[in-house]
Amino acid sequence: MDHRTFIAGLSASERARLTEKSDAKGLVMLVLHFGLIALFGTLITLGVPGWQFLMIVQGILIIFLFTLLHETVHGTAFRSPWLNDWVARICGFLIAVPSDWFRYFHFAHHRHTQDPDKDPELATGKPETVWQYIAHVSGLPTWRNEFQTLIRNAMGSSRDAFVPKNGRRKVRREAIVSLALYATLTAGSVAVGSDILLYVWILACLLGQPFLRLYLLAEHGRCPFVANMLENSRTTYTNTLVRKLAWNMPYHAEHHSYPTVPFHKLPDLHRLTKAHLGATSNGYTEFHANYLSDLKGVSG
Template identity: 55%
Template sequence: MDHKAFIATLPPDTLAALNRKSDAAGLWHLAGHGALILGLALWIGLGLPLWQLALLAQGIALCFLFTLEHEATHKTPFARESVNEWVGRICGVLIFLPFEWFRYFHLAHHRHTNIPGKDPELTAGAKPESIRAYILHVTGLPYWYANLKQIFCNASGRDPGAYVPNRTHHRVRTEARWMLLIYAGVIASLFVTPFLFWVWLLPCLLGQPFLRLYLLAEHGRCAFVADMLENTRTTYTNRIVRYLAWNMPYHVEHHTLPQVPFHRLPALHDHMRGRHKVTSDGYVAFTRDYISRIDAP
């Protein structure tokens, strides 16, 4: 059975229930994630005991806004489209990932998941196959370089990528220019106070490796085929990780039915029990297995 055959087994009323969005569920989850970020920022800003450890926690909380921005490209975290759009844009600014551009990059990824030459995620270095490439990838440095380069590219009006429709080029360009303006203001603020450096910029650098390790598990070492049950991995993990990642460890479920909002993925997971072809018992187990099969050079 492939993912399409599985979808065909779902009764229409079950599918309708799974697809139902909710502002309340999304806003409640966002309030919790946002409160964590603001609380850690206060901890760091006031220099409370162990504030240095809070830098790492803050970085992880900030970087995992990627999973929310990712969901917003599908317009699923919230029932109201305007909320999805603005939350996605704000997350994009915070993690240096332009939302308008990423929407089309990510939709191309869903359309051609793990298909070489078509899936934009399968670019050089995206799935490292040597120890050297793996270490570089996990540092997050290629992420920062690629994203900053993309923002400048978009702002200059150059081609943002074949997967971005011509009709959206103006929006992509305008967004990138606003982002650069915001970042210029941030840099200027650092000459007055280092506050944003300590509660935002430095934590993002520290937290990015954890996001890189997390994202590798989604499709790393999966088959280059069109079946979502084979080209995507669901990772069994604890509630804290599921919460920070907006339930995206249920990744086979998400790719099978991307219109299902994050808060209904556990229910979809229950419907899929016994049909998963690629899973992992936690991110430590996945990482250990990935490294054990990597090329030495």
Template identity: 45%
Template sequence: MAETRALPPEALKALSRRSDIDGLRALARHAGLIALGVALVLAARGSLWVWPAMALLGAAEISLFSPLHETTHRTPFRSLWLNRLVGWVAGFVLVLPPEGFRLFHMAHHRHTQDPARDPELIGAKPLTRGRYWLILTGLPYWWSQILGLVRTAAGRDRSLWIPAADRPRVTAEARLYLLLYAAVLAFSLATGSTLALLLWIGPVALAQPLLRWVLLAEHSGCVRSNDRWANTRTTLAGLVLRLLFWNASYHTEHHLAPGVPFHALPRMHDLVSGRLAVLSPGYPAAHAEIRRTLA
């Protein structure tokens, strides 16, 4: 794409190298945080300390969106089967089937900030101050995602970004997810177990606002044009958020070269930072910029 011509071809080639080791290292770190969260929730069960423990676990689980997102580009791992497996598990946790999401996300990259063709904008209500705060609760996400999953499983999803040849696979994936969710529910009811609520449903519900906080900053308040230097925001996040979200804050860099793996985005940022049109010094600053654009 023309926007990446600012990078010498040899530099872009070096940045685009994929590695199972780098991906597995990040995955192990993420899995370790989830394991810590699980241990804390189980230890705090029955006390008020269970709420902060669930919030910590939820932050680790909800940020699985980042490896899911990366696997749609097949970049975090060199091995295709690893990309597919990690994407499938992360998608299950987030109620976001990976095949359907991959088609959605590829269309978003092709038509970023085009109100008529970007799936993130098609049919979306204007972002007002009231809607901004509502989105941050995560409630619209869960409502649309669960209804969308049921509609897709019923074979009624007619989204323009899903080619006819891919519909059977996307439908089958949604049906399998629903079957597995039903199995978890049936097991919980039959045994009286609250583990799914304590270790999954509760945590991801508590932490969904964190994910909305990160994702809203990616394009909100940026120009509606096909200029990828200006229609996307890079946010200079702290170390914790960079690790938790697999360097997703370097979002302009990602849109300029989607084939660059997450672990190489900081190096790419060093090469292109001088040309970025929208660069925020942190998420609070990014959201302050967004709110200034709202009615």
């Protein structure tokens, strides 16, 4: 069964139940996620024993705001459109992925998932050697690409095919504002002689990025280049902590099959699609062990 056949087979009441959004459920998760960021940021600022190791946790919490950004650009984190919009902008700013640009990028990814010629996520390719895998997981190429994109967008020199002509001015304005705010915060920190932002945000994000790379690689890595969303996207079975951190996006085949289903309804959708999933992994350790065994240059 492909995803279109599955969706067509749902009753009107099932569709209504699965796509019901909630401000309350979204706000509970939002307060929890940002509350933990504030907590660990405070502990790092106070210099509690072991604060250096807490930077890793802080970085993971901040960089996984990508999954909240993802949910908000779909308009499914909250019922209220203005909440989705503003939370998306805040998350995008914190991880250097502006929300307007990402919305165009991500919707193109949904329209052309696993199409080597049209899916923008495949533009840079997946790691095919051990060294490519190490570089990818480090997150350094990601930071380079993100800031190069920001600068190109701010200069108006980007010609990303997925950004429509009538959206380029908005994307440019967004990039200019983002870069101006980064410069202002940097200058302000230097002026007052404070290194708080360096430790609770910038270095923390550098430490957290590899964990997001490991997570995201499982979403489509080694999935077939087919149109069926139940096959070209992977659901990864994992623990409650990871599912909460990632706003239930480990249910990724489910999300791609029916992207208007909000995060808190994805477990329900999973129960309906489980028998039809073509790509699953029993945890991220299993996925990466299998991925590494397939890379060029791995002996035995």
